[in-house]
Amino acid sequence: MGDAPERSGPYSEPMSEDALLTSLLAAVEANPDDVPLRVHVAEQLANQGRMTDALRHCTEAVTRSPGDPAALGLLRRLSGELAGPDRAAVPGSGPPTAPDAPAAAEPDTSDGSGMFDWTSAEDQVADLGGKAEAAPAQDPTGGSPTIEDIERPTVRLADVGGMAQVKERLELAFLGPMRNPSMAKAFGKSLSGGLLLYGPPGCGKTFLARAVAGELGASFYSVGIADVLDMWTGSSERNLAAIFRAARRNAPCVLFLDEIDALGQKRSRLQFNAAMRTTVNQLLYEMDSVDSDNEGVFVLAATNLPWDIDPALRRPGRFDRMLLVLPPDGPARRAILDYHLRDRPAGKLDLDKVVKATEHFSGADLAHLCTSAVERALAESMRDGRLHPLSTDRLLAALREVKPSTGPWFATARNVVTFANTDGTFDDLAAYLKKNRQL
Amino acid sequence: MSDAERAVERVAQLRQVRRYTEAERTARDALVGDPQDADLLLELSAVLLSLDRPAEGLAAAEAAAAAEPENERAHRLRGLHLSRLGRHPEAVRAGYQSVTLAPDEPYAALGYATVLRKSGRLADALATAQRAAELSPTLVDAHLILAEVHDALGHRAAARASYQEILRLEPDHAVARHDLAVQDLRGHRAGAALRGLLDAGALDPTIDVLVGNVGAVLWRVAYFLRLGMIGATVAVLASAGSGPAAVRVVTALVLLAAVGAGVVARRRLPSAAPSALVAALRAEVLLALSYLVLAAGFGIFVLVLVTGLGGLAVLNWAVAIVAMLLGVGANLVRRARRP
Numbered sequence: 001m002g003d004a005p006e007r008s009g010p011y012s013e014p015m016s017e018d019a020l021l022t023s024l025l026a027a028v029e030a031n032p033d034d035v036p037l038r039v040h041v042a043e044q045l046a047n048q049g050r051m052t053d054a055l056r057h058c059t060e061a062v063t064r065s066p067g068d069p070a071a072l073g074l075l076r077r078l079s080g081e082l083a084g085p086d087r088a089a090v091p092g093s094g095p096p097t098a099p100d101a102p103a104a105a106e107p108d109t110s111d112g113s114g115m116f117d118w119t120s121a122e123d124q125v126a127d128l129g130g131k132a133e134a135a136p137a138q139d140p141t142g143g144s145p146t147i148e149d150i151e152r153p154t155v156r157l158a159d160v161g162g163m164a165q166v167k168e169r170l171e172l173a174f175l176g177p178m179r180n181p182s183m184a185k186a187f188g189k190s191l192s193g194g195l196l197l198y199g200p201p202g203c204g205k206t207f208l209a210r211a212v213a214g215e216l217g218a219s220f221y222s223v224g225i226a227d228v229l230d231m232w233t234g235s236s237e238r239n240l241a242a243i244f245r246a247a248r249r250n251a252p253c254v255l256f257l258d259e260i261d262a263l264g265q266k267r268s269r270l271q272f273n274a275a276m277r278t279t280v281n282q283l284l285y286e287m288d289s290v291d292s293d294n295e296g297v298f299v300l301a302a303t304n305l306p307w308d309i310d311p312a313l314r315r316p317g318r319f320d321r322m323l324l325v326l327p328p329d330g331p332a333r334r335a336i337l338d339y340h341l342r343d344r345p346a347g348k349l350d351l352d353k354v355v356k357a358t359e360h361f362s363g364a365d366l367a368h369l370c371t372s373a374v375e376r377a378l379a380e381s382m383r384d385g386r387l388h389p390l391s392t393d394r395l396l397a398a399l400r401e402v403k404p405s406t407g408p409w410f411a412t413a414r415n416v417v418t419f420a421n422t423d424g425t426f427d428d429l430a431a432y433l434k435k436n437r438q439l
Numbered sequence: 440m441s442d443a444e445r446a447v448e449r450v451a452q453l454r455q456v457r458r459y460t461e462a463e464r465t466a467r468d469a470l471v472g473d474p475q476d477a478d479l480l481l482e483l484s485a486v487l488l489s490l491d492r493p494a495e496g497l498a499a500a501e502a503a504a505a506a507e508p509e510n511e512r513a514h515r516l517r518g519l520h521l522s523r524l525g526r527h528p529e530a531v532r533a534g535y536q537s538v539t540l541a542p543d544e545p546y547a548a549l550g551y552a553t554v555l556r557k558s559g560r561l562a563d564a565l566a567t568a569q570r571a572a573e574l575s576p577t578l579v580d581a582h583l584i585l586a587e588v589h590d591a592l593g594h595r596a597a598a599r600a601s602y603q604e605i606l607r608l609e610p611d612h613a614v615a616r617h618d619l620a621v622q623d624l625r626g627h628r629a630g631a632a633l634r635g636l637l638d639a640g641a642l643d644p645t646i647d648v649l650v651g652n653v654g655a656v657l658w659r660v661a662y663f664l665r666l667g668m669i670g671a672t673v674a675v676l677a678s679a680g681s682g683p684a685a686v687r688v689v690t691a692l693v694l695l696a697a698v699g700a701g702v703v704a705r706r707r708l709p710s711a712a713p714s715a716l717v718a719a720l721r722a723e724v725l726l727a728l729s730y731l732v733l734a735a736g737f738g739i740f741v742l743v744l745v746t747g748l749g750g751l752a753v754l755n756w757a758v759a760i761v762a763m764l765l766g767v768g769a770n771l772v773r774r775a776r777r778p
Contacts, residue, residue: 229453268642411647415646422641
């Protein structure tokens with residue numbers, strides 16, 4: 001591969017692979033809508049082992065032209081290779097990965113800390129989730145919108161940088177009993193019921209849910225409000241029932257209900273909204289599993305607004321376990337900063353200083369911080385015509401502009417702990433607020 | 440059903456589940472294909488009203504009104520956005536146009552009443568709110584605006600009745616519960632007010648004035664404690680002439696009464712009360728200082744009980760004065776902070 005030099009025009013000199021790629025990338029940038037060109041670039045990148053970049057271009061191509069067979073074929077091949085040797089070895093899934101090609105989903109240990117860059121992984125898995133890694137539907141009826149998004153995540157809890165406390169709680173409260181059912185039974189611990197992840201937005205709840213699926217070796221099935229809510233009376237309930245049916249058929253399966261506060265909001269607020277009330281009732285019914293067995297269906301849900309959820313959903317057998325997912329801790333922040341600062345011209349950076357100064361920042365806030373610092377450096381470089389690399393000072397200066405977006409969430413959380421924690425539901429949150437002197 | 444109609448339904452649904460950002464995106468995406476669709480423009484305007492972006496919401500409502508000049512909702516939304524922008528005369532005109540176009544539409548009356556109240560025309564707002572409640576007796580928002588207008592006019596009993604009607608229709612209506620608690624506080628029913636605020640907080644912890652209002656309840660209680668302390672000090676000083684035994688008996692009675700009242704209050708209050716009270720004390724330094732001073736007054740009574748020296752109770756005059764000054768200071772601070 002790549003031996004034969006390609007010409008960009010009749011008079012051009014033969015180019016090395018790098019030069020060719022550079023020129024192709026420039027062409028793609030100039031013509032972002034040129035799908036065949038983009039697919040070609042993705043192929044070249046894949047051939048050079050730059051799987052993440054290849055996947056990005058390929059996804060772009062599919063987004064711009066969803067039915068393009070070349071793009072879809074390449075996407076299938078890339079996702080197979082990214083999913084690891086097991087999937088890559090499936091006959092017909094595309095050529096095997098080159099032995100020296102770095103696996104894109106492997107932990108990034110470049111900083112020497114052994115921490116996985118979970119933001120990068122989340123991005124990659126997010127791409128795989130909806131499009132690339134959609135497993136073939138096993139539903140005999142076929143065509144159901146409810147099962148087409150099933151994926152089999154390869155990420156594990158070990159891939160999550162930092163967040164040791166959350167991982168430990170997850171292991172003790174959910175994964176441990178699932179792995180040791182007889183021991184859990186001996187201690188009277190029920191295996192039924194779901195787990196509710198809650199916390200400020202942008203703090204990795206979805207990624208953690210995927211990691212849980214990875215730990216359990218189960219399929220991951222993410223359901224958003226768009227998959228359930230329907231304008232026709234009765235349709236939302238039918239959608240929900242179909243989703244649970246599909247999950248049961250695909251067991252073992254992690255059924256992840258995102259933004260559960262929308263699907264399961266307090267019925268007391270829905271007195272004059274019969275359609276939404278019945279949707280909540282249906283959710284309760286499916287969680288109880290009166291007619292069907294939820295064996296092998298691990299129901300996980302995430303919300304930024306746990307206080308808006310109908311209390312009936314938190315009763316035993318439903319979402320009786322809650323896990324607070326807080327803004328990334330120090331090691332996780334470092335991993336996120338590493339990821340966002342990769343491939344940027346940077347001098348010697350004291351990331352520990354930045355990590356210390358970014359307490360309560362969400363992943364998105366950290367990305368914003370890096371972008372702001374990069375913009376400053378770029379502006380300065382353009383002003384005097386020489387390269388000013390990113391520095392610790394520039395990152396710290398950007399902190400004056402970027403404030404943590406989790407503030408309003410914690411302001412409400414304070415009220416929740418003060419007024420609505422009589423049953424101890426939010427004790428974890430109370431402890432965190434107390435520890436951080438916010439209560 | 441056309442694409443635009445489907446999008447309208449979708450936006451309405453997203454608005455219902457309070458996914459405003461997604462609703463806005465859906466509406467704007469759909470408008471690319473049909474930029475003159477009045478229903479889509481109105482859904483977008485309604486979303487922007489919920490997001491409190493009146494300038495953009497007004498533009499959408501005006502575009503809808505231009506496309507369909509006889510559409511009542513377009514003028515209603517125009518009025519509401521104009522009102523938020525402080526352009527009250529125009530808002531009232533738009534509201535009037537809306538009720539003229541649909542005199543039997545409760546939401547038109549509700550919108551017009553809201554606009555009238557904000558423009559300061561309380562008597563007209565009252566009549567319009569009453570009309571909205573007549574048109575749709577189960578429309579909770581009509582009773583809410585009615586209660587607010589009654590309250591603004593000083594009709595406390597009528598306001599209370601409206602809040603109670605809301606709670607009859609929707610027992611978990613946090614705003615009504617909160618506002619009723621504020622009525623209790625104004626009526627010097629501190630215990631009921633605190634219970635109401637705690638209930639409202641449990642129903643909807645996102646109400647941002649909760650802790651501040653719990654603080655207001657504590658200020659009211661501090662006022663009564665101050666009065667009680669002055670009365671008790673007079674009694675102890677009066678008993679000073681009868682010797683240490685009499686002083687001890689009177690002081691013991693005072694302290695017993697204080698402790699007894701505290702125990703009864705604690706038993707009557709919901710379990711969330713301590714954390715709410717602590718939060719309120721932490722939020723206001725002057726309030727916390729005021730209670731520290733009152734605790735010092737209690738300590739002085741204990742000292743009198745131990746020593747039998749009634750004259751020591753004189754110190755409580757100083758305590759009462761400091762507590763009063765702290766109260767005055769807090770009032771000044773609150774007024775200065777008021778927009």
